[in-house]
Amino acid sequence: MTFVQLIDCKTSRIDEMNRLMDSWVEQTKGKRTATHNVIGKDRHDASHFVEIVEFPSFEVAMRNSSLPETDRIFREMVAICDEMPTFTDLDVVRDEWLYKASVRNLFGLFAGKGNMPTWDQTVAENYHDHDPANEQGAIGLDAMRREVEMWRSGFDFVFTIEDQISDGDRVCTRWTWNGTHKGDFMGIPASGKQVTMTGTTIHRCREDGKVVEGWWQYDRLGLMDQLGVLDQLEV
Template sequence: MSLEENKENTRRIFQAMNESDFATLEELMDPNIVNNDPGLPPLPPGLEGFKMLVNLLHAGFPQDGKFVLEDLVAEGDYVAVRWTYSGTHLGEFAGVPATGKFVSVGGSVIQHFVNGKSAEHWALWDVLGMLRQMGAIPASSPA
């Protein structure tokens, strides 16, 4: 696949996450995708675990939760993305009951494409910032 095709597939993956479009995720992701994300609770391996992540996000932010892609850079079979996720916390997420608070956090992911499908990804995002914005932990105060 070309760099542009991998970038377009990455855009489609994020759009599918926003819309809970599992058919598109199945089309664009390897069923055995390796999900490297230290901010997540333990999930089943592969695409089924990734689908659970999408369901967790939609359960916690059911009305307006969405990813916005800020930057995409491709090299070889890899695509790096800087993104923002925002939404109103109206359902349980990360063990935190609904607070009604709007949250917005940044993150990044690197996806590795094999035969046109995302086969592995590495994600880092501001889990602490999200928990603070939801009111689950106090904001830090200056020393």
């Protein structure tokens, strides 16, 4: 279970604190077990700082705490704090990333399934979609809606999210798409066929969580094959 430690301290010597943290990172290179570290400053009290340190588990965190470098850095940190720092130990019981949630909502909006937030709540007005099948791309929320309607008019479909990886403002999603060919799609009349397609999409989000850009790679040729288009070309 992921473990997070919150270190709450007050200091007017933040530059020294930063140098101390840099020193600890250098001294524990190859030995420290923390996977993520964030320091935040209280907007209402410039001397109040909270450090958030993430570890794979509590046991791994304890190995980090037992390092002699960690003990030495802690004693030096206490010396530059205005009062004794406090520690809060947390077992993570839910890990929800805003950007990943926004992208999952976007895939739900594409299919029009379930109780989803609105397009305006999920997608930025200046959204830019990069689709290898569309040389111009879709720029703007209205253009994106028209692109989605083209797919919906041809298929009744759902997305299954297989994997999601978040890094900075980017979310990479590996997905499977399953649909029923119910209507005309790019000149191909409805066939009633059950079709499937796999792909990977990278989305970029802005600070408020809205999705602003997307890059698609998917098996369009495989879809055309399932719809019988390639057989017609061979004839």
